[in-house]
């Protein structure tokens with residue numbers, strides 16, 4: 001993979017992340033945060049809520065598994081949510097039958113915050129994904145200390161060696177990993193990761209160069225996965241899901257886990273919107 005292959009917005013975000021990580025390391029160095037996270041894990045004081053397990057339980061019960069996203073804004077849409085209250089939204093999502101939560105913590109591009117993750121997690125019993133751009137193991141330890149049950153690895157912004165390193169650090173901490181791909185080439189690289197109960201494969205329907213979404217991306221890559229000898233247990237379709245028709249299309253292609261944000265967040269009551277989407281199936 002060359003740097004040129006990275007979509008321009010992602011390239012910009014990665015530059016920002018490198019400077020954020022450098023600033024964080026200046027306050028607390030790498031060895032300190034690593035030691036802190038590992039000590040917490042060894043004490044058994046911070047058990048993870050099973051993110052992959054929650055999705056698997058829905059899948060086995062034949063019910064769509066929804067990862068409901070807590071997102072205030074995005075680079076493509078600007079402000080999405082006017083009354084943004086992460087704790088309240090988390091409770092509403094839980095009540096509406098979400099399997100898991102995804103909380104944006106990136107400040108500069110998504111107007112997220114680490115506090116939002118902690119507020120959302122404290123307000124419900126659902127497992128929580130830290131939705132951010134991981135480029136350094138430092139952020140994996142940080143995510144663990146924040147209480148994230150799952151972290152995101154975007155294959156497009158990671159060289160193989162880094163991808164494998166971050167994956168191992170997360171699995172060793174007992175944190176689940178959402179491995180995000182958008183192309184077959186990225187998927188091939190992602191499938192080289194060691195098999196783990198922590199693995200969840202996410203197919204992002206959004207092209208980060210153009211910001212357009214195409215649900216055929218999931219259908220195409222799902223067909224590719226089905227032709228492999230070892231198939232991942234969990235496959236999530238991400239972005240651009242707006243209607244029961246969209247969900248039906250995925251379900252008819254044997255994709256039953258969904259990551260949905262904007263469609264819920266743009267309404268006054270995201271939980272109610274989720275509940276009626278599930279009802280309409």
Ligand SMILES: O=P(O)(O)OC[C@@H](O)[C@@H](O)c1c[nH]c2ccccc12
Pocket residue numbers: 069071131132180204238239240241259260261262263
């Ligand atoms: O709001 P949508 O179209 O329902 O999409 C949610 C989620 O898939 C999207 O926010 C997302 C997918 N991958 C990401 C990586 C970083 C930030 C955000 C994302």
